[in-house]
Amino acid sequence: xxxxxxxxxxxxxxxxxxxxxxxxxxxxxxxxxxxxxxxxxxxxxxxxxxxxxxxxxxxxxxxxxxxxxxxxxxxxxxxxxxxxxxxxxxxxxxx
Amino acid sequence: xxxxxxxxxxxxxxxxxxxxxxxxxxxxxxxxxxxxxxxxxxxxxxxxxxxxxxxxxxxxxxxxxxxxxxxxxxxxxxxxxxxxxxxxxxxxxxxxxxxxxxxxxxxxxxxxxxxxxxxxxxxxxxxxxxxxxxxxxxxxxxxxxxxxxxxxxxxxxxxxxxxxxxxxxxxxxxxxxxxxxxx
Numbered sequence: 001x002x003x004x005x006x007x008x009x010x011x012x013x014x015x016x017x018x019x020x021x022x023x024x025x026x027x028x029x030x031x032x033x034x035x036x037x038x039x040x041x042x043x044x045x046x047x048x049x050x051x052x053x054x055x056x057x058x059x060x061x062x063x064x065x066x067x068x069x070x071x072x073x074x075x076x077x078x079x080x081x082x083x084x085x086x087x088x089x090x091x092x093x094x095x
Numbered sequence: 096x097x098x099x100x101x102x103x104x105x106x107x108x109x110x111x112x113x114x115x116x117x118x119x120x121x122x123x124x125x126x127x128x129x130x131x132x133x134x135x136x137x138x139x140x141x142x143x144x145x146x147x148x149x150x151x152x153x154x155x156x157x158x159x160x161x162x163x164x165x166x167x168x169x170x171x172x173x174x175x176x177x178x179x180x181x182x183x184x185x186x187x188x189x190x191x192x193x194x195x196x197x198x199x200x201x202x203x204x205x206x207x208x209x210x211x212x213x214x215x216x217x218x219x220x221x222x223x224x225x226x227x228x229x230x231x232x233x234x235x236x237x238x239x240x241x242x243x244x245x246x247x248x249x250x251x252x253x254x255x256x257x258x259x260x261x262x263x264x265x266x267x268x269x270x271x272x273x274x275x276x277x278x
Contacts, residue, residue: 013170013171017167027277047273058170072266075130079270080278083273086137087278
């Protein structure tokens with residue numbers, strides 16, 4: 001079972017690196033365009049996905065059903081939503 | 096513990112539930128501290144958007160991406176170390192995790208020098224940026240040193256505690272990176 005955890009961590013690393021590359025691509029493609037709101041949502045979403053993967057497979061909580069899983073994701077989500085609120089509001093001309 | 100220690104011997108010394116409580120109290124105190132710093136940074140970006148945009152434009156953008164990759168790889172080494180069958184493999188994985196942390200520290204210090212970042216800057220963005228990323232950097236440096244120590248003393252309790260904290264430091268960076276550099 002522990003060896004499965006090792007293989008799962010390796011697969012997760014590959015996905016995390018892919019998500020990092022996707023974030024980099026999104027920043028370069030969307031930063032100067034009118035898609036600022038899309039960039040904000042994409043970056044926030046991929047960051048939450050990365051946190052979830054680290055929690056599940058690096059911390060090894062996937063099979064535990066632990067309340068730490070939603071708690072850690074909620075911590076990341078609250079900070080990212082706070083940070084994304086202003087660019088989103090600006091994108092929809094609320095300021 | 097010798098290099099020929101088996102998987103059964105490692106599992107016999109698996110950390111008890113009581114250890115988890117201490118680890119998570121430590122982890123949540125870290126998350127609370129970083130949450131407060133990140134909230135302060137976000138609040139400043141709401142109050143002084145032009146100043147934050149100008150400060151952000153001066154930041155290096157490639158090094159933090161490389162550092163994200165380095166920290167993820169280091170986290171992978173730590174995850175692998177926590178589930179290795181033999182102490183020899185566990186030590187190699189711990190060494191990899193520690194080396195990743197040290198590389199992160201070196202790259203971040205290089206980034207500071209390129210940006211001319213200092214705590215003594217007179218603008219709010221620079222002060223908060225250095226305070227926040229520097230506090231995280233101090234955690235990475237300390238964690239790397241402890242992981243290097245664990246190469247010599249890899250008891251299951253120590254490995255479990257330190258790798259858990261290492262992943263929490265990783266999570267903090269995954270949130271800090273977009274907040275500081277992108278959003």
